[in-house]
Amino acid sequence: MSSLLVFRRMLVEEYRMHTELFGRGRFVGFPLFTAALVAGGVWLLEATGTNLESIIAGLFVLVFLFGLQVGTIGLIGRDAMRNVLGDVTLLVFSGRTLPISRRKLLATFLLKDLVYYIGLFLTPIALGFLPLVTTGDMSLSTVGVLWIALSATFAFGAGTSLALAGIATRNVGAIVALIVILVGVLVAAPDVLVALSPYGLYANPGIESAVASIVGVVTVLIAGPLLFEPPTSGGVRRIESRRFNHLADRGGVFFARSLLEVTRSSGSVWKVIFSLGILFAVAALVLERVVAATALEPSAGIAFGTLLGLGAFTTYNWVTQLNETREYLRYPVSYSTVFAGKFRAFLTLSLPTGVGYLALAGIWYPRLELLLGVLIFPLVSIYVFGVTAYLTGLSPNELLFNTPLFALYGAALAVVAVPLLVAALAFGEFPRYSVGFAVVFSVLTAAVGAFFIRKSGPRWSRRLR
Amino acid sequence: MPAVETHNLTKRYGDVVALDGLDLSVKRGELYGLLGPNGSGKTTTIELLTGQRTPTSGSLSVLDMDPVSDPIAVRESVGILPEREDPPSFLTPREYLEFVGEIRGLDNLESRTDEWARKLQFQGILDTLSSDLSEGERQRVMLAQVFIHEPQLVFIDEPLVNLDPLMQAEVKTQLRDYCADGNTLFLSTHFMAVAEELCTTVGIIAGGQLVAERDPRELSKGLLETFAREVQLGSERDDELMDQPKTGDRLEEASTR
Numbered sequence: 253m254s255s256l257l258v259f260r261r262m263l264v265e266e267y268r269m270h271t272e273l274f275g276r277g278r279f280v281g282f283p284l285f286t287a288a289l290v291a292g293g294v295w296l297l298e299a300t301g302t303n304l305e306s307i308i309a310g311l312f313v314l315v316f317l318f319g320l321q322v323g324t325i326g327l328i329g330r331d332a333m334r335n336v337l338g339d340v341t342l343l344v345f346s347g348r349t350l351p352i353s354r355r356k357l358l359a360t361f362l363l364k365d366l367v368y369y370i371g372l373f374l375t376p377i378a379l380g381f382l383p384l385v386t387t388g389d390m391s392l393s394t395v396g397v398l399w400i401a402l403s404a405t406f407a408f409g410a411g412t413s414l415a416l417a418g419i420a421t422r423n424v425g426a427i428v429a430l431i432v433i434l435v436g437v438l439v440a441a442p443d444v445l446v447a448l449s450p451y452g453l454y455a456n457p458g459i460e461s462a463v464a465s466i467v468g469v470v471t472v473l474i475a476g477p478l479l480f481e482p483p484t485s486g487g488v489r490r491i492e493s494r495r496f497n498h499l500a501d502r503g504g505v506f507f508a509r510s511l512l513e514v515t516r517s518s519g520s521v522w523k524v525i526f527s528l529g530i531l532f533a534v535a536a537l538v539l540e541r542v543v544a545a546t547a548l549e550p551s552a553g554i555a556f557g558t559l560l561g562l563g564a565f566t567t568y569n570w571v572t573q574l575n576e577t578r579e580y581l582r583y584p585v586s587y588s589t590v591f592a593g594k595f596r597a598f599l600t601l602s603l604p605t606g607v608g609y610l611a612l613a614g615i616w617y618p619r620l621e622l623l624l625g626v627l628i629f630p631l632v633s634i635y636v637f638g639v640t641a642y643l644t645g646l647s648p649n650e651l652l653f654n655t656p657l658f659a660l661y662g663a664a665l666a667v668v669a670v671p672l673l674v675a676a677l678a679f680g681e682f683p684r685y686s687v688g689f690a691v692v693f694s695v696l697t698a699a700v701g702a703f704f705i706r707k708s709g710p711r712w713s714r715r716l717r
Numbered sequence: 718m719p720a721v722e723t724h725n726l727t728k729r730y731g732d733v734v735a736l737d738g739l740d741l742s743v744k745r746g747e748l749y750g751l752l753g754p755n756g757s758g759k760t761t762t763i764e765l766l767t768g769q770r771t772p773t774s775g776s777l778s779v780l781d782m783d784p785v786s787d788p789i790a791v792r793e794s795v796g797i798l799p800e801r802e803d804p805p806s807f808l809t810p811r812e813y814l815e816f817v818g819e820i821r822g823l824d825n826l827e828s829r830t831d832e833w834a835r836k837l838q839f840q841g842i843l844d845t846l847s848s849d850l851s852e853g854e855r856q857r858v859m860l861a862q863v864f865i866h867e868p869q870l871v872f873i874d875e876p877l878v879n880l881d882p883l884m885q886a887e888v889k890t891q892l893r894d895y896c897a898d899g900n901t902l903f904l905s906t907h908f909m910a911v912a913e914e915l916c917t918t919v920g921i922i923a924g925g926q927l928v929a930e931r932d933p934r935e936l937s938k939g940l941l942e943t944f945a946r947e948v949q950l951g952s953e954r955d956d957e958l959m960d961q962p963k964t965g966d967r968l969e970e971a972s973t974r
Contacts, residue, residue, distance in 0.1 A: 489849055497815065505819045505820060508816075513808075574806065579802075583792060585789065717768070
């Protein structure tokens with residue numbers, strides 16, 4: 253069977269899956285929206301004094317993480333996929349019925365992901381930098397190099413996730429050792445990793461960096477499909493504890509089920525900690541850059557509390573990821589009860605994680621000031637839960653390619669983020685006003701969030717019926 | 718009063734007409750089978766009757782309740798098993814039945830769970846994570862959640878799917894016993910043998926309309942032949958056919974041709 257034929261069919265399959273999920277019109281508009289969002293975001297960050305190179309460095313991190321996620325989403329999370337999409341069978345799973353080897357299918361699947369996402373996602377991101385060409389802040393050739401380097405970074409992430417998953421299924425000790433080595437190199441000699449990654453091609457364009465990034469990307473793209481083994485059942489898991497009953501006694505059955513689904517699925521609670529950790533790292537990076545590039549003395553408490561609170565949408569995603577939305581319509585229970593249970597699970601997971609990161613920030617920032625973050629973070633989290641539940645129900649993944657919904661959601665978060673971050677920046681000049689405003693505004697924000705939580709149940713009950 | 722009754726029930730999804738004026742009446746204590754080809758409206762019918770969707774027009778009643786205005790009351794009184802529904806992957810069958818039982822406000826949950834696990838022979842996997850169960854084991858767990866609250870009326874889409882022959886025989890016995898106690902069973906299936914063997918009345922649905930309805934034991938020809946003929950008639954129906962009486966008369970005509 254021709255690999256080209258399979259490749260083309262996989263492209264069509266991916267497109268149909270997305271248009272089926274999000275509607276063709278909304279999906280087709282997503283690249284345009286991405287380009288506009290990047291252009292607007294770059295302009296806004298530059299207007300607040302953020303260095304262009306810092307913005308681009310952050311973008312490379314995000315694209316790498318996106319590559320990591322895309323590389324394995326259709327392969328490892330099949331359970332989650334079935335719960336979200338219903339009965340879905342992708343061509344990549346047909347190794348036992350088609351006369352084509354599993355590794356060849358996997359390599360074709362990976363290539364399809366690269367072409368698909370470079371076309372629909374990374375090209376619009378690079379195009380978002382074109383306005384800077386007209387203002388003379390960037391040359392057209394630099395935008396071209398940026399596009400190539402971002403595409404290579406995405407490929408690097410996708411290949412890396414497959415290779416790491418492959419190593420992990422063979423030897424857990426090896427994966428731990430590899431991660432320790434990578435973190436060690438990152439801390440001891442970050443320049444080495446940068447030089448070997450596609451970011452090096454953008455930061456220092458030249459023959460050496462081009463060769464280094466090509467070698468790195470090609471290596472993981474070959475190693476990924478070769479090393480990856482589909483997860484097989486690790487035996488029959490028996491659970492005789494009374495954890496479900498204990499949790500249900502404390503917060504109800506929807507709370508108990510949500511928590512157990514998060515803790516028993518791949519990654520357990522670590523996925524919650526990891527995803528909020530990325531937001532924490534981005535917040536720390538932005539704060540450090542703002543302090544270095546401007547004369548402002550922002551409030552770390554307000555800034556961290558706000559950004560971590562906004563980042564709690566990742567926790568919302570985890571507590572709803574294994575749900576088939578219509579399932580709850582078959583029980584004699586209102587959607588309000590379902591959302592109430594999800595809300596308790598969300599708070600149980602996100603609050604200790606966020607407070608933990610605020611405590612970690614205490615190593616570098618004034619601890620007394622961070623107490624403000626301990627107050628603001630849960631209040632903003634309540635708002636985020638309310639808005640996400642109201643707009644997306646139990647399917648937050650829909651945000652990914654639903655352009656109008658994504659824009660609305662972004663606007664709803666910006667309404668809260670902008671005033672609070674301005675208050676954080678004004679802290680050095682007007683500490684009392686800044687703190688007073690942040691506290692009052694956060695309380696109001698939480699009240700609005702509670703309003704949305706109350707409205708979410710009836711809204712989704714109506715919409716789904 | 719019938720257990721289930723619909724009048725001119727219509728459901729549209731955009732331009733697609735899923736149900737086109739469905740008239741249906743199921744007596745209490747009946748074992749009613751709804752047969753029809755893919756896309757004929759079987760799933761939509763069950764979703765409307767259990768308040769999972771609202772109709773575009775028409776009226777319906779389930780156990781003298783209105784699933785549109787009071788869906789939760791209807792769901793409290795009935796059991797529902799949709800097609801290809803699995804228990805949640807990361808709960809054990811025991812935890813899932815406790816989850817369903819708590820939602821339904823049941824007492825003696827432990828003994829109810831043990832009783833249904835024994836009846837459907839899955840005591841040995843009560844504490845196994847559902848993601849590690851076979852398809853047949855998952856179906857048995859889903860059947861248990863249908864009956865655990867002893868409902869008066871049950872809606873099941875394909876009750877015997879994925880079950881081995883011995884378990885199929887056991888489930889058939891359970892379903893007959895359930896109806897013998899005066900309860901009503903409404904099942905949707907593609908399997909003629911299941912409908913013929915189990916049901917006291919079979920309705921054939923095609924193009925969103927009930928095109929025939931009969932006791933399968935009274936048919937002069939086999940159910941398969943009747944089904945094929947009626948479905949073909951349903952798909953080719955024209956104005957003349959639309960004017961004819963919809964239920965028993967047409968089946969009679971079809972089966973004596």
